[in-house]
Amino acid sequence: MFGRILRKSISKRKSRIAIAVLSVIIGASIATALLSVSMDVSEKVGYEFRKYGANLMVVPETDTIEVGFPGVDFGTVTEQRYINESDLWKIKTIYWRNNVLGFAPLLYSVVTVENEQNQQEVVLAGTYFNKNVNILEPYSSEDSTIFKTGIQVISPWWNVTGRWIEDPHDNDSSMVGINVAEALGLEIGDEYIIRYIIDYENNSNIKEYNLTVVGIINTEGHEDNQIFVNLQVAQNLTGRPNKVHTAQVSALCNACPVDTFAGEIMDAIPYTEARTVKQLVSAEMNILGKIEDMMFLVTIVALLASALGVMTTMTTSVIERRKEIGLMKSIGAENRKIMTLFLSEATLIGIIGGLLGYGVGFILSQFIGMSVFSTSISPTVEVIPIVIGISVGVSLLASILPVRKAVNVEPAIVLRGE
Amino acid sequence: MTYEIVKIQNVVKQYDKKTRALDNLNLSIKKGEWTSIMGPSGSGKTTLLNIIGCLDSPTNGKVIINGRETTGLKHNELTRFRRENIGLIFQQYHLIPYLTAVENVMMAQYFHSMVDEKDAIEALKRVGLGHRLEHVPMHLSGGEQQRVCIARALINDPKILLADEPTGNLDQKNGEIILELIRELHHEGHTIIVVTHNPEIGDMGQKKVLLVDGKISFKNNNYGG
Ligand SMILES: Nc1ncnc2c1ncn2[C@@H]1O[C@H](COP(=O)(O)OP(=O)(O)O)[C@@H](O)[C@H]1O
Ligand SMILES: [Mg+2]
Numbered sequence: 001m002f003g004r005i006l007r008k009s010i011s012k013r014k015s016r017i018a019i020a021v022l023s024v025i026i027g028a029s030i031a032t033a034l035l036s037v038s039m040d041v042s043e044k045v046g047y048e049f050r051k052y053g054a055n056l057m058v059v060p061e062t063d064t065i066e067v068g069f070p071g072v073d074f075g076t077v078t079e080q081r082y083i084n085e086s087d088l089w090k091i092k093t094i095y096w097r098n099n100v101l102g103f104a105p106l107l108y109s110v111v112t113v114e115n116e117q118n119q120q121e122v123v124l125a126g127t128y129f130n131k132n133v134n135i136l137e138p139y140s141s142e143d144s145t146i147f148k149t150g151i152q153v154i155s156p157w158w159n160v161t162g163r164w165i166e167d168p169h170d171n172d173s174s175m176v177g178i179n180v181a182e183a184l185g186l187e188i189g190d191e192y193i194i195r196y197i198i199d200y201e202n203n204s205n206i207k208e209y210n211l212t213v214v215g216i217i218n219t220e221g222h223e224d225n226q227i228f229v230n231l232q233v234a235q236n237l238t239g240r241p242n243k244v245h246t247a248q249v250s251a252l253c254n255a256c257p258v259d260t261f262a263g264e265i266m267d268a269i270p271y272t273e274a275r276t277v278k279q280l281v282s283a284e285m286n287i288l289g290k291i292e293d294m295m296f297l298v299t300i301v302a303l304l305a306s307a308l309g310v311m312t313t314m315t316t317s318v319i320e321r322r323k324e325i326g327l328m329k330s331i332g333a334e335n336r337k338i339m340t341l342f343l344s345e346a347t348l349i350g351i352i353g354g355l356l357g358y359g360v361g362f363i364l365s366q367f368i369g370m371s372v373f374s375t376s377i378s379p380t381v382e383v384i385p386i387v388i389g390i391s392v393g394v395s396l397l398a399s400i401l402p403v404r405k406a407v408n409v410e411p412a413i414v415l416r417g418e
Numbered sequence: 419m420t421y422e423i424v425k426i427q428n429v430v431k432q433y434d435k436k437t438r439a440l441d442n443l444n445l446s447i448k449k450g451e452w453t454s455i456m457g458p459s460g461s462g463k464t465t466l467l468n469i470i471g472c473l474d475s476p477t478n479g480k481v482i483i484n485g486r487e488t489t490g491l492k493h494n495e496l497t498r499f500r501r502e503n504i505g506l507i508f509q510q511y512h513l514i515p516y517l518t519a520v521e522n523v524m525m526a527q528y529f530h531s532m533v534d535e536k537d538a539i540e541a542l543k544r545v546g547l548g549h550r551l552e553h554v555p556m557h558l559s560g561g562e563q564q565r566v567c568i569a570r571a572l573i574n575d576p577k578i579l580l581a582d583e584p585t586g587n588l589d590q591k592n593g594e595i596i597l598e599l600i601r602e603l604h605h606e607g608h609t610i611i612v613v614t615h616n617p618e619i620g621d622m623g624q625k626k627v628l629l630v631d632g633k634i635s636f637k638n639n640n641y642g643g
Contacts, residue, residue, distance in 0.1 A: 001528040004521060005514075012516035327512045330473055331570065332501025332529040334494050411497075412473040414512055415464050415582050 006344055016313055017345075020395075021353045023309020028357020028391045029364055030302035034295040035383045036365040056249035057275045058083065058091070058103075058265055082243035085231065087269045089133050091249060092147050094264035099251050102153035104128055105244035107234045111194040113227070118184050123226045124194065126234020126244075127151045131168040151228070154250035158223070162188040162215035171233050175215040177224040186213050194227070196237050209237055249274070303390070307398040310349065314342070314402035322409055329411035338406050346399035347392055354391030358384055421485075423449040423577060423609050424470055429479030431465050431632075439465040440476065441632035447625070449577075452610045454623030462632040463613045464582060470611060471580045472500040484577050501530045505571030507581035511563040513555040519566045520551040523573050530574040541569040545599060561592030568599055579603060581612045585619065597622070 010017055060081050083105070091103050107126040112119060128150030135145050152164050165173045176186055186192060190213045198205040217223050235241050251261055262274035318325070325338055362379060369377040424447035431440040439462040447453050455463050468474040469481060472488050475496070481488045484503050491499060513522050523538040542551055545565040555563050564584065571579060581600065585593035597619065604610050614620055628636035 001521075001524055001533045005517070005525065005528075008516040008521075323512060324514060327514070328525070328529065329497065330471075330500070330506055330512075331526045332497060332574075334497050337529065410474070411500075412468045414506070414508060415468055415471075415473065 002341070002344075006341065006348075009341075010345060010348065013317070016317060017349060020310050020313040020349045021356065023306045023313070024349055024353020024391050024395055025306075025357040025360055026309070027299070027303035027306030027394055028354045028387050029359075029361035030295075030299050031390050032358045032361025032383055032387050033364040033368055034292075034299045035386060036362060036377050036380055037295065037368050038292050039380045039383065040365075040369075040377045056251055056262060056265070058247040058249060058269070058272050059245070059275065061271050061273050082240070082245065083247060083269065083272055085235075085242045085244050088244070088247055089135050089147070090268040091247065091265055092133070092135050094261070094268055096251070096261055096264065099261070101250045101252060102149040103247050103249040104149065104151040104154055105231055105247045107231060107238070107240065107244045109196060109234060109238045111196050111227075111237075113180070113184055113192060113194050115184055115186070115190075115192050120180070120183055122180050122194075124196075124234055124237075125226045125228050126231040127228060128168065128231060129165045129228075151248075154248060155219075159218040160215045161218070162213070164215060165228075165230060168230055169232075170230060171236075172210065172212050173214040173229070174211040175217050175228040176213050177226045177228075178216055178218040179224045180227060181213070181216050186216075188213050188216065194237075198239070207237060209233075303394050306353075306391075307394050310346065310395050310398035311402060314346065314399050315405065317345075318342070318402045318406045318409075321406075322413065325406050325409040326411050326413040329409065330414045335407045338409075339403055342399060342403045342406050343396060346395045346403075350392030350395030351388055353395065354388035355384075357391060358387050361387070421449055422446045423484050424611075425480075425482040426466075426470070427480040427482075429469065429476045429481060431462070431469065431474075432477040439632050440469070443479070443632065443634060445627065445634065447609065447611065449609055450604075450607050451625055452604045452612070452623045453625040453627060454620040455611065455613045455627045455629060456615070456617070456620045457629035457635075461629040463629055465632075466629065467580055467582055467611065467613055470578070471504045471506060472496050501574060503577045505574070505576035505579045507564070507567055507571050507579065507584045509583040509586040511555070511560075511567045511587075513563055513566055513570075515555055518552045518554055519547060519558065519562075519569075522555070522566055523570045526570045526573050538569075538573060541573050542566065544572075545569045546595075559592070560588050561595055564588060564592070564596050565599070568596070572603070578609045578611065581610070583613060583615065585614075585616070 060083055085105060088103065088105055092100055094100070104127050109124050109126075110121055111124045113122050130148065130150045130152045132146045132148055135147050152158075160175070162175075165175060180186070184192070192211055192213070194209050194211060196207045196209070198207060211227070211229065217228070231244065235243060249265070265274040266272055328338060362377075365377040424445070426443060426445040429440055429443045430438065432438050441462075443462075443466070445466075455466060457463050465474070469476050470483065472483065472491075475489060479489070483499075486499065488496065488499060513519075514525065517525060519542055520535065520538050523541055524533050524535060527533045527538060539548070539551060542548060542565075545568050547562060547565050547569065550558060550562055550566075553562075555566070558566065564587075579600075584600065585596050588596060600610060600612070601622070610623075612619065612623065620626055624639065626636075626638045627634055
């Protein structure tokens, strides 16, 4: 009987209920947009921000190599000035390892490049492009002992004409910075010779090596002045097996201070120093946080609007149905029953409004995703129960006053002519 | 054995400083009696009916219905007492517009205890509405609506039937039908209290009470006692 009363009373007042549902949709859709965007985009934002480069730099202790401006003279080579390539996997063993998105080793050297027209000194950088690194026991997770990483993983935004070097054992290919390519007139497919001088003082003991251009890099950064090859090419050419100068680490971590991150890497590879690119990281967090704060405020305002809408329609309903409420009471309905009737209506309004609001909000989140983050937002299932919960909660809260009004209707009004 | 099913002792109802709707009123009604309450507009008839029907409480005095003192009962206790003891017939019928005739009756069952559609249909047949079960109030005539209201008032076997101007909104013919029904109910032994302006209807009661300014100015028992 209760269900029949509820159903019929609602279907007789469709337009009024529709207004209440519409009010809920406003808040629910904004809440959906906020939740979808922040859940889905926080990941994508991380990707966006990674565009600006690695946010941690691992260097050998006491070493002072400037990133992108490697010292021309490395002087006498000591163990401490390099990181062992064979230790790099340990970066992926720290406590926050799941937040390590990737790393790329770099071994720099200065070479002379020569072709028909020209000759120039260029920095040669040996690195991983996209390499499977073995994570050793006991740190390897059960499902994966292999970590795919390299410069292509941490810097996927590089503007590359031609292609990346796919094979880590490819010893002939090179990717050339756009400035280098222009200065030397190099194009994709061109072969060229690099010379590496082992003994600078005597300008003797020169090693020559043939490379092919497979890709031209345009990053508008220092990479444009460099030539990139597989790490082992650089190591073999310069006679420094298993050595790298630095490792760039890309990490995104909402829950942990990046200093902790750096500290843990230093613990994992004790002879290194990990430097944070602090401003960059805090900017990441700042923008993420600011976007969420702003959307949170908008959501609160929208939910208040919803509550107001529901409250107004419910109050009007109660006033319109005064006689009906009085009648129910006069024939024996206790306050609890009247309350249940109206709160059930509010709950239904919340559920319907929440569901429709989710739909609208999802579309809204696509607009936000496209215009702010240039990405589409994938639907997050967890958002549905949360949004419906919020909608029902708002609807019920907004009904407290109107329901009180309903409960206070005097049964005696049924006998009074009006 | 007849006993006094309604006992009203020194009842005062003061709405505000100026309005004293009932002024130290005393009244007893026997079980099975038909009482007519008459009087000019504003004399306190409805107020008295509200107090007997446990829809309202007096400012002062004592009200005993079916042996139970109702003054001092809490709101929900009063509601429960009302649904066990009182059947209400209104001048404006007060049917729920979105429910059918039978659902309107079933709603009274629902608030009382349990819904029993068969009983509800029986009650409507009894008032001559067996052919109007699934009609909503909008599609029923005034007389038919009043009969649904009576069926609803009877469905939970109340001890006392209260009617406020039951024929006030009806034409002669429909009014007769309603009065005939009330007469039948009286013969079956129901205690009936009818507020009316109509002297003819007033004369149908065994007891006639004339209210003026919240006081009983005249009381007449058609057959002594
Ligand atoms: N809820 C109320 N608040 C204030 N005054 C009321 C209220 N109900 C009735 N009255 C007043 O009490 C008096 C008696 O009213 P009522 O019992 O309705 O008389 P009747 O039914 O005989 O016309 C009238 O003066 C009326 O104005
Ligand atoms: Mg009246």
